[in-house]
Amino acid sequence: MDPLLLAAVAIGAVLVLLALRVPIAFCLGTVSALGLITFFSWRPGGAFDLERGIEPALTLIGSAAYSFVHSYPLSMIPLFIGLGHVAYHGGITTDLYRALRIWLGRLPGGLAMASVMGCAGFSAITGSSVACAAAMGRITVPEMLRYNYSPRLASGAVAAGGTLGSLIPPSLLFVIYAIFTEQSVKVLFLAGILPGILSLAGYLITIAVWTWRRPEDAPKPDTTFTPGDVREAVAGTWPTVVLLAVVIGGIYLGVFTPTEAAAVSFVIAVILGFARGRLTMASLVEAARDTVVQTTMIFLIALGAKVFTTFVSLTRVTPAVLDWLQSVDAPTVMVVAGLVVFYLVLGMFLDSIGILVLTLPFTVPLVTGYGLDLVWFGVIVIKLLEIGLITPPIGLNVFVIKSVTPSSVTLGQIFRGVSWFLLLDGVVLLLLLAVPALSLFIPGTVD
Amino acid sequence: MDPVSHELPPVEATKGERLLGALSMVGLGLLALIVTVTVVSRWVGRSIIPDDVLLVQELMVAVILLPLGLVTAARQHISVEVFTARVSPRTLAVLSALGHGLGLLFALLLLAAGAKGFLGAWKTQDYYNGVLHIPMWIGQAVFVFAMVLFALRLAIMIVHDLRRLGAGKA
Amino acid sequence: EAVTLRFSDYGPNRGTRAEAMEWFADQIKERSGGSMDVEFFWGGSLLGGKDTLKGVGDGVADMGTVVGFFTPRELRAYNIGDLPFENSDMWVGLRAMHDLARENEALGKEFADANVVYVTNYTTGPVQLICTKPVETLDDLKGLKVRASGPYGDALAELGAEVVRMSQSEVYQALDSGLIDCNQNYYYSMKGYKQYEVAPHVLEMDWGQNMSFGIVMNKFAYDGLGDAEKKVLAEVAADFEDHLAQLMMEEQAKVKAEMQEGIDGKSIEVVVLPPDEKKRLMDMSSKQIDEWSREASQDGLDAAAVIADYRDRIAAYQKELDARGYPWTR
């Protein structure tokens, strides 16, 4: 069977099954596993020969799945998710959010602004956007709903805010990008800071415009605060500052690697929680249970996506698309535009890590061939992958927000809420594309 | 009567599945401790845990895969609901059975793949290069074990879904 | 009908090794008159480095880059290539290893058991040390934190260094922060990872090479080739070693000179390990060879015979080199 046709059939089958409510992990995993068996059993021009195909297919499924879970760097994911839950149960994140809420609560849409600011703060102590969305989502969304914010604004703001997790260092995606392009992790981390702040500004503007157009979506809370409240709230943020110093300081000063930062900050958060009397054995167990359940759920999806990515890679759909891009023989602007569209489309369906692994071997030579900067391109790709986390039909951040908020909030509502934020993300993306200095300025000051 | 529910209720996990969940939590704690002790001991003088990276990798297999039953029983696998938001409970049960059926197929394929990996690792008796010579088959065995229980749980979920279908008919 | 060989590599499609692989593919196509073609899957997009041996054996890919380090027992004999032998010339090392892997029975059996056919070899080039502080003798290493891998790490530990294991991509920061003082590396990789920016001192040890590192082919795919194609494959595989050695030696000389001259104001100072120290190092390293020999014997391998065969081949190519120079300068 022609590999490109096989890939097209598989992608079609995935879309149909997704629409039929088949869990994403099962859908991607089963279709791609069957796709792999077909690929190896039914070679172009030959007859279907299962006996010949089953062995390589099973080996490939096994190696893709097993090496994905049997991974040291990816232990960052449960650890940073765990940090989020422990910070939540230990009151660390609540304190941060409370302080931000007191500072910003009086503004129109202040609770939503406090939420995305909280996301930005939490991004600096987590390496994964999904972990970021999960941790902030479960605190801020119920809080906003309690103050009668519209579910769309409440969930959309945090789903979008969560995407700061990979742009603002530490960032698992930058680490993977660094490995593939042999760029310095530190330089990439530094490069992500300004674009992260810019994205944050975009989200704040979105909220301001939203609440200006539809004030009923964000009723002003009727609570007032005394200067004493404010002082107390500020004082309550010190654990966040400590964790931030451990993670960011530790990584920047090179005291430890991002994975080590994840483990150390997780352990510190547990110790702080007990020391401050905010964490009990029971709540630690609850945090741990939430962590492993969520980690498993996310890893299963990512694992399905990994098998799918392997299948797609084998069928050579990616180079076919890239060949076509190259055959147009377009000027740089066109190539960059093509790459942007390419990553946006992939981001609609595939998981971020899978996309990186699948595309970088092909796009990096294209990018360097056109004399473009790989650090800058890294920032662009990560931003595009972040956008992919909130675009339908498969938006991992949206699903995570869904999983940690009351079931009355529907996926449709979250996607609709996110669409406002996507608009400003587009503007930020254009700025990053047009002005490489936004990405390269900070790393330039350090070297 | 409930209004049309968009989600089927979770199924209670077995004692064994809860135990595996607890093991996964212990594994995560162990993993965090291994890395932290490595960092701290490296500061103080020399790294005291041999093959820390390899141990973390092995633990990851258990941490990630042992809670599969818990997640599945709780119906926590994420799916796209927009296109089927208004279907009847009967249809919902059918779709759920379809989903679990495909999940079972995936789990069985992973099981077969894992079993193949385990047998290969057992036959060669190969190990991870390091101080402890950790045999490769250990992690593979955990993978296979987790997939067997995952497949069983999915089969049970199909039964639950079909029962709901029967109940919806009545 | 042309045969397209699916080739899985864990690395990026850039750099000297990738360039040599492209040459390999081009030569195969050209010399077979188009009846064979190689299609690369870079960056582990098909199989990760750890899974390649099994993946090629089971036919996921027809060819692949295998790293012996990942299968210390399954490719026990082939792992001889990673040991610190007195073997620092890239051309000599590649040729010796190539012939050993093709002709030695123990290695042949190993590859056959894994259902693969050995094709040809790579090398990392000779092992050096890059440090943040001056290191000129072996005694200077006492108490230093050194990132190292495999048997070289074991030997460094015996020299009194505190050995840290981490991936090459983490080394830059670790050197920069003082987490480690030295890193075991090769010249091209020091430049690739920009380690010269944070560690200005290089101790040129020329301490063996890592050569348990080559291309294998699926056995059925190989058996399916015609005799003419097998012949082309063997010829290209042999010429590949000369080509790779030349490319890598030119690359090494170039990057070493660049780093010594300075790149953006950062430069390295190279100190060559004195001959008596080098001798001490090699004596020391024989413990690692003995250790491998002991483990290999336990697995039922005639380790002494494999070592002797390897040493003979190194000596023979060294002799040829001394007499006639490199093939590309003849």
Ligand code: NA
């Ligand atoms: Na982050």
Ligand code: NA
């Ligand atoms: Na998406």
